[in-house]
Each structure stands twice: as C-alpha cells, then as structure tokens.
Amino acid sequence: MDPRLSLVTLGVTDLENSVRFYRDGLGWPTGYASGDGVAFFKTWGTVFALYPIDKLAEEIPGGAFKPQAGACGITLAHNCRERDEVGTVLRLAEGAGADIKKPASETFWGGYSGYFADPDGYLWEIAWGAFPIGEDGHLVLP
Template structure:
C-alpha cells in the first residue's frame, strides 16, 4: 500500500463547497445533480479530491456508532497545492480571496527558502499553496520528492 487515490472531505453544505471548488478551478463530476449533489468527485491531476456530506461520511465509517463530528478548529492535517512559480501562488490566492476563502497566512517568503501561504475553505480545511525554486514535477504534474 503505497499510494493515495482519493481524499474525501466531509462537508457541511455540499452545494456551497462544490461551488467554492469550481470557482477556484476544480472540474467537478457530480453524482446526482448540481442543485442536489450526493457526492462530488473532482477531475484534478494526481490524487482525486471528493466532497461527501459530513454526517453521511461519519455514518459510512460506522452506521451504528459514527465518530463524533468536529466542532471546528485545526483538523490536524493540511491539503497542499504546489505551484511552479511565486506568481502562480499569488494568482491562486487572488482567486481564493475573490470567492471568499479566509486567508490565514498571506503568501510570503518562507523559512525554508520557498514562497507560500495558507487559506481555509468553507468547511475549515486548511490549504497550503507554496512554491519552491528547486521543485521538479513529473509528467502528471506531481511534485517529485
């Protein structure tokens, strides 16, 4: 087991989250219809991102005793987009601010020599958008580590 195929985000308002992600550039494949989506899969490069109603995701884990839902705060993980230039990072932050994302760390030079910042999506998931001058990407636009 050495890959992640799908990252499912439990969301409180799937339509609102669908619109947010579409507005910042994700291409969606909706199960159901756009007005009443059941599940959303995004056709992004690399690992796939999925939106799933939060309470239903908890029930999917255990229908009889679902895990307690988070009441907010830092969930203990971040999602990341690795840009190919500082200008690309700035462009993404402009786009996410335009659609109402909360920027928690504006793009800036970072201690390790890169450039980036963080924003929070409508459900409180933290996204890092960063660029590193030495980064290389494979033919699928995945960061080579």
C-alpha cells in the first residue's frame, strides 16, 4: 500500500451549514451546489469532503459505525508558514462560527498553536513550528 491519504470525509449533521462554514467562512474552494449529496473541497494534497453522517453510517453494514460527529479521538491540522498566521486563521475560523477551544499559545513541542471546533465539533489545530512547509504546501518531514 502506498503511504498516501487520499481523502478525508467528515460526517456532518447539517451539510448545508458545514459547507457554508468551510466554503464561505474559511474560503475553501468547492464545486458543491445546494442539493448535492456530498461536498468535495479542493485542498493541497488530500481531498477534503463533507457527507451527511447518517448516510455515512448506511455505508457500513451491521451497525459497525455509530454515528457521532465531533471530537472523537482525532484532530485535523492546518500548519502555517508564519507564526503570526496562527492567530489570523483562528480569528477567521471564529468569524465563520467556529468555537475557539484553545487560543494561540506556545506549545510544549517548541511551536505555536491553537484549536477550534467546526460546526459539528471536529477539532482543528492551527499550528506553526515543528516542520517547515515546502513549496508545494506540504509539511517537510525530517
């Protein structure tokens, strides 16, 4: 298996509201039109999608998937090129309706980060520090 994460899909409770948050609030590009069953966002690298959580549960038979949006042992991250960008992104998210869970501050790992929750409670870390960002927008790992 190639070491590649192709698509991240968040199960959401209100697709239209979540699309407004990511598209209109954060400015992420999408071809989504009202009434589409899923929203795909054009991000650098991994594709990001929003899908009704009840429909996501229907895809996995036998009740193996228990629909529960929000903080569930995973965080998503957006790394910034500059330290000051962390606060700017957090303010943008807050203006779009996000709940700031941790204001931007110094971290134990020598960086600078903060957290917000999207409309369904999914946690996003906005970070600067540990790894530089390459020309292609991806983290450069040692």
